[in-house]
Structure formats: C-alpha cells, structure tokens
Amino acid sequence: MEARQYDVIIVGGGISGCALLYLLARYTDLKNIALIEKYGSIASLNTHGRNNSQTLHCGDIETNYTLEKAKKVKAAAAMVVNYARQLPSSEHILYKYSKMVLGVGEAECDLLQKRYEEFHPHYDKMQCWDADGISRVEPNVVWGRNERILALGVEDDYSAVNFQALSDSFVSQARQVPGKNISVYLNTRVKSIHQEENNFRVQTSRAPFDARFVVVSASGHSLLFAQNMGYGKEYACLPVAGSFYYAPDILNGKVYTVQNDKLPFAAIHGDPDLLVRGKTRFGPTALILPMLERRNYRTVTDFLRLFSFDRGVMGTMWDLVKVKEIRNYILKNFLFEVPYIRQRLFLKDARKIVPTLQLEDLTFARHIGGVRPVMIDKINRRLHLGEAKINPGNGILFNMTPSPGATSCLQNGEQDLRIIVDYLGCEFNEQKFRSELNPQ
C-alpha cells in the first residue's frame, strides 16, 4: 500500500504531542504534519483533567523543587499563560484560584520560613501567612487545629488548567494556520516504527505513513517504541498511579503540603475540581502499578516488557524498598485502594489539610487518576524524576513526561522543535515565537 508522506509525524495526542503540533504549525515552515492518536479523542489519557491534578506548577508551592528547577517550571507555566490568555476560550482553560503550601508543626514551618527568604525575590506575588493569614484565605484549614501552621501562598494568579481543553485548543489553532496540511488521525494505533533509507515508516491500525521525522509522545509507551528500535535500553519504566478522594466543597483554592525528600509524590493536596463543580478533591496517592495505562489491563504485558527484571531494575527497587520509610509508604498506597480501610487511612492524611474532615465526608473517586511513567535509570540505579527524552540523533525522538509534564508542554515542545529544525534544516520564526510566548 502506498504510504502517505509527512514532514513530521507525532505519535500520541496527549498534551505533549498537541503542543508540539501547534508549535511546528505556527512557527516553522513545515507544511505536512500528522498527529496519530489511538483513542477516539484528544487528551483522553493522563492529560485529561479527571486523571491529573489540574495544577499549573509554577514552583512556588512545590517544596520538592530546588530554586533552579522552580525557575524553569515558572518559565514553562508562563508560556502556557501567554499562549492561552490570547484565546477567546481562555476562561475554559485557565483558572484563577488561591494556592498555598501548608507547613504543619515547628519543623515544616521553619522550613517554609527559610524557603520564603530564598524564593520570594523570584516570586513577587508570594506571601508568607501565619494562622490568621491562612484563615482569611482558607478558614477550614485553620479550624480545629492546635499545632503551629504557616503557609506560602499566592492569592491572585492562574493556578489551575483544564489540560484537555488546552490540548484541544492546540489542535484547533494548528489547523487554522493557513497553507498547512495538518492531519489528525484518531482511533489510529501506531503498531510499529521502522527506519528506512530516507524515512521512517509508521505502521498503524489504519494505514502505513512515512515521515522525515517522528516524535513519539506516548507516555510510558514511548519507551516501548524506543526499545523495540534498539534505543533507551538503559531505562525501565515504573508506572506510579495516583488516586483521588472527593469531599464536599471545603477549600477555596489549592492547598499543597510539604514534600518529604525521601518520598517523591508523597505529599497530597486538596483543591476544587474543575470538572466536578462543588467538590474538593484530595490526592493524588502514589500507587506502583504493573500497567502502563490505568484500568487498561492489556498494558500489563507492555509493562512487563519494559520492566525487565534485570540487575539494574532489581538493584534500584532494592535500594528503594530497603528504606523503611519508603517501604511503609509503598504499602500504605496499596492500602489506599482497599475498600473499607482506604477512607479511614486516607482521612488521616487529608486531615493534615482540613483537620475537621469526617469519614463520611470522603469518597473514593472511582475511575479518576492516571499514571506517571517514572523512568528507572538502570545504569545509575536510581529513579529519574521528571521528563525523559531519548534522542538517538537520527530523526526520531521519544518523550516520557510525568508531572509536571502538562505544565511544561510548550517548554518541552520547544526543545523538540529545535531538534527538528536542526535536523530537517527548516525555517523557524524565532522572533514571532519569542514575542508571542515569551520563553525565558
């Protein structure tokens, strides 16, 4: 069968793929670009608002970020705001809520006080609130509490995003660029990718396609594609799912808690759900699951192909579970899924945010919560937190993007765009890009 030819094919219609589609359509002279998505709609997996925390991460309330990482994330978030604010539909994409990170007890309050000194010069809207200040913004956080509390917060800024709506807007904006052939194939599963003499042949459930450059942004599946082509063997994937719990409308904005250095993803938060009005959502938990997609048992075999129980993987896992705190945390997160005990167990954690929360207030949010594809660096026997990119340098890229991947979609897309522009030798209108998105 004759294959349709594209300049660039993007595999995966989540926010990473959609942001890149937009950037290539708007700022390069590439004419033929295709996006291939296996499900029937854009951004139905981890990018969908029901599956993530809907937070525009700016680095001011995420205590697991160093100042350097925070500044990078702040710049990424600003690109999203600069893009979305000029859209007529921006009020369905970006939302202003107050946000804070809450310290409970002397040690956490001292840590936040120090952090305020370091971060405040870089975040001019950041405030440091004692109990009275917190009570003005979030009264339910203060009610019924005896310990000392302190918070770093921002009252009037964009803090929440409907990432699916943002992804949809990228696709429709890309399609509106004149003189471009932008093809979006839904319900089309990419089965394999092969390098040929001048092209990549992308075999799909619909038809074969050819492209001069391919970007695979298919979450954990990206690593599977890479390894099938002989790349990225130094990585394995540890899928970390996140579940949520609903409570009545008890928070006005986002309340994050202080992260524990040893436990990535450990600290839960609470915030109003953008998609279920009138509910506060608490979470996410951090459940290690042997599947690449939540609630899709067919992806268990994909996980097993990636996990490869070899020395690098087993060594990394051993280094994790030998720490008692991590072991207990992994176990606790399994118990967070077990009916009857889960609410009781989770209540303890959620009460760190709202002390008067009652058991009957909490319900497990069914079919809510996606998977973060955390990479295991087998050579250095450690978890690779944050985004991972495999670039063999021959016209193909593989992206794995756990949190804050949705916030960083345009910043990550810019990196891909620059690699593509260098490789294909096409034009990039950098001036327009800078004036519209103002990347730092």
Ligand SMILES: Cc1cc2nc3c(=O)[nH]c(=O)nc-3n(C[C@H](O)[C@H](O)[C@H](O)COP(=O)(O)OP(=O)(O)OC[C@H]3O[C@@H](n4cnc5c(N)ncnc54)[C@H](O)[C@@H]3O)c2cc1C
């Ligand atoms: C619990 C949780 C909370 C999070 N909270 C936040 C947050 O508050 N803020 C934030 O910035 N980030 C957050 N994240 C991270 C964020 O959701 C992800 O970084 C982001 O959605 C990744 O987008 P993506 O496009 O790379 O992947 P995805 O959204 O997973 O999209 C990948 C796409 O590839 C498609 N695909 C896979 N295989 C194939 C194939 N063979 N053929 C064709 N298509 C294929 C899939 O169907 C899917 O649509 C959170 C994640 C989780 C799990």
